[in-house]
Amino acid sequence: xxxxxxxxxxxxxxxxxxxxxxxxxxxxxxxxxxxxxxxxxxxxxxxxxxxxxxxxxxxxxxxxxxxxxxxxxxxxxxxxxxxxxxxxxxxxxxxxxxxxxxxxxxxxxxxxxxxxxxxxxxxxxxxxxxxxxxxxxxxxxxxxxxxxxxxxxxxxxxxxxxxxxxxxxxxxxxxxxxxxxxxxxxxxxxxxxxxxxxxxxxxxxxxxxxxxxxxxxxxxxxxxxxxxxxxx
Amino acid sequence: xxxxxxxxxxxxxxxxxxxxxxxxxxxxxxxxxxxxxxxxxxxxxxxxxxxxxxxxxxxxxxxxxxxxxxxxxxxxxxxxxxxxxxxxxxxxxxxxxxxxxxxxxxxxxxxxxxxxxxxxxxxxxxxxxxxxxxxxxxxxxxxxxxxxxxxxxxxxxxxxxxxxxxxxxxxxxxxxxxxxxxxxxxxxxxxxxxxxxxxxxxxxxxxxxxxxxxxxxxxxxxxxxxxxxxxx
Numbered sequence: 278x279x280x281x282x283x284x285x286x287x288x289x290x291x292x293x294x295x296x297x298x299x300x301x302x303x304x305x306x307x308x309x310x311x312x313x314x315x316x317x318x319x320x321x322x323x324x325x326x327x328x329x330x331x332x333x334x335x336x337x338x339x340x341x342x343x344x345x346x347x348x349x350x351x352x353x354x355x356x357x358x359x360x361x362x363x364x365x366x367x368x369x370x371x372x373x374x375x376x377x378x379x380x381x382x383x384x385x386x387x388x389x390x391x392x393x394x395x396x397x398x399x400x401x402x403x404x405x406x407x408x409x410x411x412x413x414x415x416x417x418x419x420x421x422x423x424x425x426x427x428x429x430x431x432x433x434x435x436x437x438x439x440x441x442x443x444x445x446x447x448x449x450x451x452x453x454x455x456x457x458x459x460x461x462x463x464x465x466x467x468x469x470x471x472x473x474x475x476x477x478x479x480x481x482x483x484x485x486x487x488x489x490x491x492x493x494x495x496x497x498x499x500x501x502x503x504x505x506x507x508x509x
Numbered sequence: 510x511x512x513x514x515x516x517x518x519x520x521x522x523x524x525x526x527x528x529x530x531x532x533x534x535x536x537x538x539x540x541x542x543x544x545x546x547x548x549x550x551x552x553x554x555x556x557x558x559x560x561x562x563x564x565x566x567x568x569x570x571x572x573x574x575x576x577x578x579x580x581x582x583x584x585x586x587x588x589x590x591x592x593x594x595x596x597x598x599x600x601x602x603x604x605x606x607x608x609x610x611x612x613x614x615x616x617x618x619x620x621x622x623x624x625x626x627x628x629x630x631x632x633x634x635x636x637x638x639x640x641x642x643x644x645x646x647x648x649x650x651x652x653x654x655x656x657x658x659x660x661x662x663x664x665x666x667x668x669x670x671x672x673x674x675x676x677x678x679x680x681x682x683x684x685x686x687x688x689x690x691x692x693x694x695x696x697x698x699x700x701x702x703x704x705x706x707x708x709x710x711x712x713x714x715x716x717x718x719x720x721x722x723x724x725x726x727x728x729x730x731x732x733x734x735x736x737x738x739x740x741x
Contacts, residue, residue, distance in 0.1 A: 346718075367599060374725050375717075409720045447739055485607075485739050486578075488641045493606050500732050507679055507717050 279305065280407040283315045286323055286339065293335040302332040312340065316406065320345045320413035345412035349506050351455050353379035353433055355426055356495045357462035360389040366401050368492040372499045373405035373415055382420040383459070386467035393420040423459075423470055427477055433457035436482045437474045438494055440465045445483040448498060452505040458482070458498045463491055511537065512639040515547045518555055518571065525567040534564040544572065548638065552577045552645035577644035581738050583687050585611035585665055587658055588727045589694035592621040598633050600724040604731045605637035605647055614652040615691070618699035625652040655691075655702055659709055665689035668714045669706045670726055672697045677715040680730060684737040690714070690730045695723055 281297045293301060293315075301307045309330045315323040315337075322343050329336035354377060358365045365382075372380065380402075382393050398417055406414050433455040436448065440461075448458070459466075459474065466474070475481065484497045513529050525533060525547075533539045541562045547555040547569075554575050561568035586609060590597045597614075604612065612634075614625045631649055638646050665687040668680065672693075680690070691698075691706065698706070707713065716729045 371725055371728070374719055374721055375729065376719055408722070411719075449736060449739065485735060487606055487608055487643075487735075489606055490640065493603055496603070496728065497607065497732055500729055501736060503717060503719075504681060504733060504736060507681065 278314055278410060280322075280410065281313055281315045282318060282403055282407065283323070284318050286315065286317050286321075288339065290328065290336055290338060291325075292337070295333060298335040299332050301327075301335050302330050307335070313337070316412040318403070318406070318412070318414040320347075322412045348376055348378075349454070350452075350502060351378045351433070352376070352499065352502050353381070353431075353457040354460060354495055354498060355381040355383045355457065356460040357385045357388050357423075357491060358382045358390050358393055358420070359491050360463060362390075364490070364492040366398065368495045369398055369401050369417075370405040371496045373402050373411070374409040375496070375499050376411075376503050377415045377499055379416045379418065381418040381426060383423045383426050384420055385423045385462050386470055387464035388462045391420075395419060423466070424473070427473060427479075431457050435459070435477075435479045437461075437466065437471065437479050438482050438484050438498060439471050439474075440488070441468070441471060442481075445481040448482040448484055448501050449505060451480065451482060452502055456502055460491060460494045460498060510546055510642060512554075512642065513545055513547045514550060514635055514639065515555070516550050518547065518549050518553075520571065522560065522568055522570060524569070527565060530567040531564050533559075533567050534562050539567070545569070548644040550635070550638070550644070550646040552579075554644045580608055580610075581686070582684075582734060583610045583665070584608070584731065584734050585613070585663075585689040586692060586727055586730060587613040587615045587689065588692040589617045589620050589655075589723060590614045590622050590625055590652070591723050592695060594622075596722070596724040598630070600727045601630055601633045601649075602637040603728045605634050605643070606641040607728070607731050608643075608735050609647045609731055611648045611650065613650040613658065615655045615658050616652055617655045617694050618702055619696035620694045623652075627651060655698070656705070659705060659711075663689050667691070667709075667711045669693075669698065669703065669711050670714050670716050670730060671703050671706075672720070673700070673703060674713075677713040680714040680716055680733050681737060683712065683714060684734055688734055692723060692727050692730060 309327050311327050324341040325337035325339050327337050384391050434453040435457045437459040541559055543559050556573040557569035557571050559569050616623050666685040667689045669691040716726055
């Protein structure tokens, strides 16, 4: 199923954006009277009939709407963007495919990359949502320093997946309904950052025995939570 | 810890390959008397002292050897290479990081890419093994057609992660000590291939509720098995 994105769908008649209209008419050669499927990014699917098929503007009429099934958990990953952009984009794509609610890029003491372009990242999240048939897009927050992120109030059960020392609980033994996991940069969180997190009551967790790259740690954390809530 | 690869280490004196010697001396500026660490790709780590540091040939003497801790399971994934090479290389890298024993590229009815270059893939596996501090490299088999792969005898418990229908067991409920998982191409296995697999006694499994890309399915399968054997 091919999905189009339309953040504002109204009863009666609505239209696709310029970009989506072009893709719909020029690339996929959709015509007046054809049925297409939309997501609004907020959790609703629409089956609509095209009433005007111009490459600049596609108008449509809603035929059917339905809600995406909610996940039985919510997951927020705050993760340091990798030096290599591709690796971070790969994390965004895979986390979206597997299922995530919120992503915050955090700038840490050992972060080599401190400038983040959300626009490109949002495109990747949107493409991955469409591809994996998800109607609700994960929320991508603006990048924030680790220190500032910690100073905010977080209502989720919060864990830090740092690599120092051995005596950490495994993430899968502490999964909760509302989980926030902090994943550090290449070179890990600094000792200062780890101390600061622990003093805030954030618990240290491990993600298994292997030494994982930042983006792999993010995916492994995301899938650990997803798997816990899969029906066996 | 920086690891070098040396498939043939002998008591007494051995040498690094030309490529590894160059990296060791030219890039990392190691000198005679320095200590470095090697893997042989078969499961052994070596701590060695450099006795000759030439960019064409590094000679060394073994100071200490130790075996990599064995995983309590063995995992073989037979997976259709993706059309986009990068995506398949991501799978190889991430599966190696998380832990896998054997990978077989399978050419399926719906495969768009039928020519596979093992040399480049082996480099990626080696880099990922070094990076994640693994002494044993996963075995990368030559590409083989799905039909031919099925006709061989496999001693592992064998599963096919196809996307047709709904009534499939979740992979995590059937994890075994020796697991072989088949992952299909973009566009899934053909009905013919699925039938053929089922008639051989291969069980159908699902990898969760999300629609996953080929390479994501491979990683999710790999991590599902790894997580099962993590100490909680």
